[in-house]
Amino acid sequence: MSRHCPFRLSILLTVSAAGLALLTPASVLPLHAQTAPQQTAQQAALSDSAKTENKAERKPAETTSPQAAPSAAANPAAPKGVTGKAIDKVKEVAKSASDIFNRVPCLPPKGGSKSMGSLPRVASKLVAGLPVVIVAFGSSSTAGYGATSPDFNYPNRLAAQLRRQYPTANISVVNAGKGGEDAPEMMKRLETSVLDMHPDLVIWQVGTNAVLRNLDPAETAKLVEEGITRIQAAGSDVVLIDPQYSPRVNEHAESAGKMMSLLNKVADLRKVGVFPRFAVMKDWHEKQAIPIENFVIADGLHMSDWGYACFAQLLGDDIIRSVGQVKLGVAVPADVRAYRPM
Secondary structure (H helix, E strand, C coil): CHHHHHHHHHHHHHHHHHHHHHHCCCCCCCCCCCCCHHHHHHHHHHHHHHHHHHHHHCCCCCCCCCCHHHHHHHCCCCHHHHHHHHHHHHHHHHHCCCCCCCCCCCCCCCCCCCCCCCCHHHHHHHHHCCCEEEEEEECHHHHCCCCCCHHHCHHHHHHHHHHHHCCCCCEEEEEEECCCCCHHHHHHCHHHHCHHHCCCEEEEECCHHHHHCCCCHHHHHHHHHHHHHHHHHCCCEEEEECCCCCHHHHCCHHHHHHHHHHHHHHHHHHCCEEECHHHHHHHHHHCCCCCHHHCECCCCCCECHHHHHHHHHHHHHHHHHHHHHHHCCCCCCCCCCCCCCC
């Protein structure tokens, strides 16, 4: 039996090294030189953060429970089983990389924020100790295109944050994102992808592909209003997410502006929350001096690991704050939303 141990150990070390190389996140992209002192300092901080993050992910994984090792020794696994366990350990290391914001914190817009408004369904479920189902509905930036791992897409980051905040709650976040879609395609699968899940909260990211495809913003807004009406009729809370601030969206500035204005009008009419992703990301660049290439990947459209993580963090903070107000009995007007349009 002992002569097989070195062979098994070599497999574990080899697979672990390979797995780490594959799973190391590229959440902070190479920086371009900046001339302003503030931008230079920000770049240095981002670069150091990336190094710290990579070092953290190369530390030996110690997530196996005390019972796991004796069990493996008592019941030797085939090489495939050893490989699977090694990969699982590497994934746990990547998943637990909590220093993505190290020295480059995720900050809300300078103007501050107000309550997202009432999320009565989510709050009542948490108070009653009942399971909470959240559906993230949208296109490729909901699906997580651009993230180095599914662990870094925004629905998974949001789920992790909410579970930390409510450790005894049973919270599920369903990723119903599908690349390339906008309101016309999403409405066709609203029943099967959203309503059939019986969600307590629907977070609907919409509008980006309509802008890129030069669709009429008014037609998109009309479909979104219809969709919100159906979601609310099912008893679910709703939060809208507008397009992202990115080079490709900014090429259609007039259309993007109309889209965001109309989405805000629909939100006012239907009394739902809006997370203004465009304004938040613009603030990162223009007021916090973070280079665009650090939160948008090379395609000029989709978000990076850091971008998804900060987006999810700020969205989660708003949800937690809103739920907290409802749980404490604070009367929150239904039409008070997270960030007023900038």
